[in-house]
Amino acid sequence: MSDFSLSDLERIVASRAKASPEESWTAKLVASGQAKAAKKLGEEAVETVIAAVSQGRPELVGESADLLYHLMVVLNIAGIPLEDVLEELQRRTAQSGLQEKANRPS
Numbered sequence: 001m002s003d004f005s006l007s008d009l010e011r012i013v014a015s016r017a018k019a020s021p022e023e024s025w026t027a028k029l030v031a032s033g034q035a036k037a038a039k040k041l042g043e044e045a046v047e048t049v050i051a052a053v054s055q056g057r058p059e060l061v062g063e064s065a066d067l068l069y070h071l072m073v074v075l076n077i078a079g080i081p082l083e084d085v086l087e088e089l090q091r092r093t094a095q096s097g098l099q100e101k102a103n104r105p106s
């Protein structure tokens with residue numbers, strides 16, 4: 001069981017965002033702006049989908065790691081703490097996803 005958490009990744013991303021773009025992918029991505037970082041996140045999402053439907057377990061694990069890392073970069077650029085996302089997920093535990101879908105205004 002890994003003791004590495006998304007909070008650890010959030011801290012690493014925040015710290016590396018301040019590094020030089022020549023020595024850090026995170027800094028390079030942050031310097032390139034939200035449009036580029038979000039596009040990269042989208043690519044990683046597609047690669048994760050491909051891994052889920054047509055590749056093996058190691059590929060899905062690897063692409064999922066890329067996806068979560070790039071999501072952390074996008075959240076960092078937007079100034080949204082991981083805590084806000086976790087709070088939203090916690091709020092949603094009050095009802096099932098099917099209930100929420102059924103109660104949406106049409």
Ligand SMILES: N=c1c2ncn([C@@H]3O[C@H](COP(=O)(O)OP(=O)(O)OP(=O)(O)O)[C@@H](O)[C@H]3O)c2ncn1[C@@H]1O[C@H](COP(=O)(O)O)[C@@H](O)[C@H]1O
Pocket residue numbers: 012013016023024025026027065066069
């Ligand atoms: N978890 C990651 C992580 N996952 C993926 N990547 C990088 O994301 C980049 C894009 O990944 P791809 O596989 O899509 O590579 P690619 O398709 O060749 O990329 P391009 O064609 O778009 O250039 C690669 O350079 C990967 O190394 C990551 N870069 C950094 N981290 C974490 O951030 C820390 C700091 O990294 P730096 O900011 O580079 O110092 C690392 O120690 C890790 O903890």
